[in-house]
Amino acid sequence: MSVSLVQDSQARVAASNPVGQWAGRIDHGLGSLVEWIAALLVLVEIAVLFAGVVARYVFHQPLVWSDELASMLFLWMSMLGAVVALRRGEHMRMTGMVSRVSPGTRALLETLALTVPLAFLALVMWPAFEYAYEEMPVVSPAMEMSNAWRASAIPVGLALMAVMAVLRLVRLHEPRHIAMALGATVVGVVLFWLAAPVFAPLGKFNLVIFFVIIVAACVFGGVPIAFSFALATFAYLGLTTRTPMLVMVGRLDEGMSHLILLAVPLFIFLGALIEMTGMARAMIQFLASLLGHVRGGLSYVLIGAMYLVSGISGSKIADMAAIAPVLFPEMKARGAKPGDLVALLSATGAQTETIPPSIVLITIGSVTGVSIAALFTGGLLPAVAVGVCLCAVVWWRYRNEDLSGVRRASRGEIGRYLLVALPAIALPFVIRAAVVEGIATATEVSTIGIVYSVLVGIFIHRQFDVKRLKPMLIETASLTGAIIFIVGCATAMAWGLTQSGFSHDLAEAMKAMPGGAIGFMAISIVAFIVLGSVLEGIPAIVLFGPLLFPIARAVGIHEVHYAMVVIFAMGIGLFAPPFGVGYYGACAISKVHPDEGLPHIGGYMFALFVGLVIVAAIPWISIGFLK
Structure with missing residues (x-):
């Protein structure tokens, strides 16, 4: 039914x-x-x-x-x-x-x-x-x-x-x-x-x-x-x-x-604001003017837009809802299959999980004690590496696309789109700079983004619907309640497991695994792909993060590097059918039946896995820019 x-x-x-x-x-x-x-x-x-x-x-x-x-x-x-x-x-x-x-x-x-x-x-x-x-x-x-x-x-x-x-x-x-x-x-x-x-x-x-x-x-x-x-x-x-x-x-x-969890509702609300004020649409239009004339160009725009929007909203549903209605009609008009579109949208949801200010990053910092600023810095390049793998699949699938009816945007049009999109493009850098420079904590910085977005919407884009504020605030409270309550229940469950001695037994068993750091990383990848598909990211992290991060540290894996690998592994599980609920969220937003995406999603999931292996094998991608 x-x-x-x-x-x-x-x-x-x-x-x-x-x-x-x-x-x-x-x-x-x-x-x-x-x-x-x-x-x-x-x-x-x-x-x-x-x-x-x-x-x-x-x-x-x-x-x-x-x-x-x-x-x-x-x-x-x-x-x-x-x-x-x-x-x-x-x-x-x-x-x-x-x-x-x-x-x-x-x-x-x-x-x-x-x-x-x-x-x-x-x-x-x-x-x-x-x-x-x-x-x-x-x-x-x-x-x-x-x-x-x-x-x-x-x-x-x-x-x-x-x-x-x-x-x-x-x-x-x-x-x-x-x-x-x-x-x-x-x-x-x-x-x-x-x-x-x-x-x-x-x-x-x-x-x-x-x-x-x-x-x-x-x-x-x-x-x-x-x-x-x-x-x-x-x-x-x-x-x-x-x-x-x-x-x-x-x-x-x-x-x-945990005070750091205060960032969750604020970033959720910020994500709704950038869609309401037209900032997300402005970014997408600029990217489309740059790449819309190349084969698979709008698919590249989808990947790039998810990267940029994820850097602002911190909510995957908000990201997808901001992008799909703007890009999908034109992509379908060019002959793209709806199933391929929803498959790529779902894959980009997993790809952009590490881009700050991701709610998963905030949760990891909250339950494991890893520096939020370090996680924010370390999450940018891994998403690029995985995005390149997705782009390779797009290039192969759209290498014979017919673009005879597509007009290339002029330099003047690109310049105008860039001018309109600049305030939105600048927002992720404003947020990161405020944290790095000590102006605001990771909890407070979202309020700067909110005030910034309100001012841009009112005075620059002149797009600010006051009537939408109440539903947005209620939706923010509802989603926050669902997330924070599950964090609380998972914390109680993790405490029960710890008191039983399970955490000590798990730590000893994981340390005894052959292969040292490589073996531990491989087991973690498999475990978190499964956990991501069954429990979703946040409850899995709250349950197992406090248990496994100290083990990663003990076998010589940098915590930020391990966090990136874990997040990508959970993302694959979360957005891969048949159990991944993120995939069905992408289908609901795109108004595409889940069955239509199944024939197309395999290639994108394989690309995500290849990107995950690359990030796991090369720690510098995650920690190269840390001070």
């Missing part, structure tokens, strides 16, 4: 169900209120961080309270954003298996995808309130506020998610499916609780039961990845250890509270 058919079926359920209609009204009122608050918090975060930059750099009077306030508001924004994401069905999940079953089975699995998270929310609710209560005596040094004000975001957010899950169940699912899913979920929880004495003597085999079997069953069954991690961790700690559950909530808080 297609997504549209599922949505139509859900709409019919809501229309024919009086209880569902009441739930819809409650959902609309409560959901709109949460969206407004989350959007407002995004704006306040931008204002607070930009004020901190101005106060420190312009007036030389640092705002000592700005980081504390930003951290407190960020946790609230992340939790409310997670509520919005749950209401909209936007939490990261793997639907490859779910989409291949019969309509009836799929409807039941879609219902289970809500009842399973609801079970976790119900179980963790009281520990979350306990955790917030325990934080009351802790007082922040600058604002002298109780930390309970910040920590309360977790129980409030979890409670709102539970309410939204119930409302979504009633609104969109048939009563019989709800009864079956709830029954199966309750029976599963009770059986595991009764089996607690059985788990005690199993030792480390419990890791397989909880972190492999349960996680795999939930992920492949369509349960959002964050809740799959969280439920498995809660069950493992609750049934096999004596760890108080508020400790797990504390690890969840810790994972969501």
